[in-house]
Amino acid sequence: MTARRTGRRPGNPDTRDAILAAARTAFAERGFDAASIRAIATTAGVDPALVHHYFRTKEELFRATVAIPIDPAELLPRVLAGGRDEVGARLVRTFLGVWDSPVGTAAVALLRSAVSNQWTARLLREFLTTQILRRVLDQLDLDPAEAPLRGSLVSTQLAGLAMMRYVIRLEPVASATPDTLVATIGPTLQRYLTGPLDQS
């Protein structure tokens, strides 16, 4: 099947934008797993090869739609290396490392957009689920019946940390050192990931 052409050529910035717009719609409407490069190319009016020319992989295209300049596939092995007993602390430290860096500005913008825009919210949800949580949960060898709840509990704590530290700027969390936050919030993530879930 040949994709519909609209005269867009490689190297044309409009082409890249058209692919991104089509991808954003596809990922938000169908989710990361169900969206196909072929369908995105068809919507954008380009050949699938051109999508791969601009964005090497489906993951890379997805990261571009949410404007996230980090690659979880590179960061997460650091979090997961060194055994599961310290994964909570390492997750907080890695998270703060990203948000405290220049990349944090883009992350704050994404969070703002996700809260005010249903489509960005869907994209962020897909990003969290398929690019971050799935990878962490797979590596920790958790009970599949509990893994989704554990992952979403981790998300609540990290999203709230980002919100209060970087957006609302509530003190003293806004100016706390990474060490303080690792020591206080690390055990929470550790319990959500590997501890007993029901402590009632």
Add this chain to the structure above:
Amino acid sequence: MTARRTGRRPGNPDTRDAILAAARTAFAERGFDAASIRAIATTAGVDPALVHHYFRTKEELFRATVAIPIDPAELLPRVLAGGRDEVGARLVRTFLGVWDSPVGTAAVALLRSAVSNQWTARLLREFLTTQILRRVLDQLDLDPAEAPLRGSLVSTQLAGLAMMRYVIRLEPVASATPDTLVATIGPTLQRYLTGPLDQS
């Protein structure tokens, strides 16, 4: 000192709006404690008695500026009654009770606005700090050196819960029963409030 008059009279909806606008500015710029009814009345061009006519107390005026139709002074005694050992669980249950009720719609709107608007962010920060956290921390008789960090850690977890459950709608947290969330998140709040803070 007589406040400057601009011909606004009691019963005029413009008067109430003018007071609210002046209060919003005052609370965001000066904070809840430093903002005075007298100064707000002067900015709005009305007599201070008129501010009390529309909004009985400074707390009530503040809640009106953030459009929060609940009164923490009524809710929090329920959370704090029954001893400090179960305060984490009761805090989660009360929080979900508010957000799962019709009032939750206003709360989601406030959260959205706080994330996209610096002024609403300041108002929300002031509301959290002076109307909720201060009351909870006072009642729990905590070490004053640790209380602010404990309070802001609680805020990170509750803000993230609201964000993921009601705004981003990440599953399974979005559809989890209150019992599940009380059992899993309650212990986190309990540790933030009364447990050892440094577990590293």
